[in-house]
Amino acid sequence: MRGAKERVAAVEGWFRMDEAEPRLLGVRCRACRTSYFPKESFCRNPSCGAADLEEIPLSRRGKLWSWTDNRYPPPPPFVAKDPFEPYSVAAVLLEAEKMVVLGQVVAGVDAAAFRLGQEMELVLDTLFEDEAKQYIVWKWRPVAA
Amino acid sequence: MARGVAVLGVGMHPWGKWGRSFVEYGVAAARAALKDAGIEWKDVEFVAGGDTIRNGYPGYVAGATFAQALGWTGAQVASTYGACATGAQAIDVARARILAGLCDVALVVGADTTPKGFFAPAGGERPTDPDWLRFRLLGATNPVYFGLYARRRMETFGATNEDFAQVKVKNSRHGLANPNARYRKAVTLDEVMASPVVSDPLRLLDICATSDGGAAVVLTSLDFARRHTTDAVTLAAVSTVTPRFPNTIIEMPNFATDSAASVPAPDVPFKDSIARRAYEAAGVGPEDLDLAEVYDLSTALELDWYENIGIAKPGEAEQLLRDGSTALGGRIPVNPSGGLASFGEAIPAQAIAQLCELTWQLRGEAGGRQVEGAKLGVAVNQGLFGHGSALLAKR
Structure with a gap:
């Protein structure tokens, strides 16, 4: 039996590597309470500019703001499957944060059935793999009605 | 109301997929703009170049690259980059210099040679970009x-x-x-x-393609333009x-x-x-x-x-x-x-x-x-x- 490949984050510190309860990890300014994703070192609110930010998990669910289905392989550094498999990208509005976050949509979802405003949730999935490892990233998945 | 500057001359090298150096397109556009303005290259006091990031070092110092290709005259230069808005930044630098009274005649040039297919990020492993x-x-x-x-x-x-x-x-x-x-x-x-x-x-x-091409404008003070034409277009x-x-x-x-x-x-x-x-x-x-x-x-x-x-x-x-x-x-x-x-x-x-x-x-x-x-x-x-x-x- 082949051993399972090691699962590692495709980018360090952007999300919680927790299959059951994955969350994007942002920061929030302790002074003006503005949230950011990806993380920032300084608050970008021009009326604030504080450097005192705390790590926070973002909301796991949001409303579909827009989507697209990409049919051609992007250039590197994207690692495309061979043969290429088209994928969808969703823009999801996190209501508490009032922030739209992009992510690929998990495979097997028919983008033609998407409706504006439908509920989406964050999951972890494989972005690409090599001989030894699976590289994991966040993706969006429709919440079953 | 803001004061304007004159657009005394304009010129372009046709867009295409010519596969030659961007400098060629820029120089062709610049010569066309100078001819259109009815002035000589050596009359230009300031050159603003719009940078290209896909053509090596000459692309990062486009103002000097074009000035050298047209023949060094001692003109002052600037090179600017603002992604798709690069040309407007170059135009604005030249315009501001004219409005500040630092020069009367400026040449603005932008040109590019593009690869085939999707635009890709600049090369190398850069996980913070x-x-x-x-x-x-x-x-x-x-x-x-x-x-x-x-x-x-x-x-x-x-x-x-x-x-x-x-x-x-x-x-x-x-x-x-x-x-x-x-x-x-x-x-x-x-x-x-x-x-x-x-x-x-x-x-x-x-979806728009990626192309090779070059464009240039001669911007001048309104006073300078009046000595050359009665009816210049104003920026x-x-x-x-x-x-x-x-x-x-x-x-x-x-x-x-x-x-x-x-x-x-x-x-x-x-x-x-x-x-x-x-x-x-x-x-x-x-x-x-x-x-x-x-x-x-x-x-x-x-x-x-x-x-x-x-x-x-x-x-x-x-x-x-x-x-x-x-x-x-x-x-x-x-x-x-x-x-x-x-x-x-x-x-x-x-x-x-x-x-x-x-x-x-x-x-x-x-x-x-x-x-x-x-x-x-x-x-x-x-x-x-x-x-x-x-x-x-x-x-």
Whole structure:
């Protein structure tokens, strides 16, 4: 039996590597309470500019703001499957944060059935793999009605 | 009201996929602009170059590269970069220098040689660069963002694939009469609809190509221009605005918008602020325009621009297109040059090319694509990382 490949984050510190309860990890300014994703070192609110930010998990669910289905392989550094498999990208509005976050949509979802405003949730999935490892990233998945 | 500068000369090297050095295109455009202005290269006191990031070191110091190629004269130089809005930045540097009284005659040049296919991030492993990461983690090419904007427009305003295709049909007809356009072929609705989907809902013919090309303008003080001509086109205003925080529309190459949870979104969204700043500086409004050149990276984005520049209310752009208002002969022709649909994008040259078109139109020299009696035109553009650009030209 082949051993399972090691699962590692495709980018360090952007999300919680927790299959059951994955969350994007942002920061929030302790002074003006503005949230950011990806993380920032300084608050970008021009009326604030504080450097005192705390790590926070973002909301796991949001409303579909827009989507697209990409049919051609992007250039590197994207690692495309061979043969290429088209994928969808969703823009999801996190209501508490009032922030739209992009992510690929998990495979097997028919983008033609998407409706504006439908509920989406964050999951972890494989972005690409090599001989030894699976590289994991966040993706969006429709919440079953 | 802001003081203007004169656009004394304009010139372009035709767009195409020529595969030669960008310097050749820039020099050809510069020589054409100097000839058009009726001045000598050695009369130029200041050279502003629009940088290209895909052509090695000469591209990062474009001002000096073009000055050296034209023959060192001791002119002062600047080189600027603002992604797709690069040309407007170069124009603005030259304009500001003239308005400050530091020189009378400036040459602005931008040119590019582009690779085939999707634009890719600059080379090397750069895991802290969002432009690298968006390709790595999302596979988010530029058309992916265009697709998101287009789908949003369909869902919120009822735009259709046919509407998007009709933008291409219109612009391809306009481009027929432009000797500098790369594509000079009337495209039909069926041809657009039959082209393969790239980033749904956008098809291959909805998305602009990447091109080689070069454009140049000679800007001068109004006093200098008066000694050469009685009726020069005036560059009345330039806007190089950035967004206001929080920017709530997803912007290339970002992963997320700013959060509007603590600080409310600004009353005027970023893209609406781009032309508005130029109108305010010149004391005009969108109702005064005779034509507009807008940045149709995709057909759907052209419709967004109608609203962003104030010639249509939100959700009404499709109507303006459908009733022919934005075609040549209509009330407010948009992209009489043929737009990016006919040119493809030569990044640092594009905003300069837009000013060339405005100038030809305002002089009445646009031939088969002439907007009759044009007196005021705007050209708008947006570069990734939050670069707005608007140029307002009048006669």
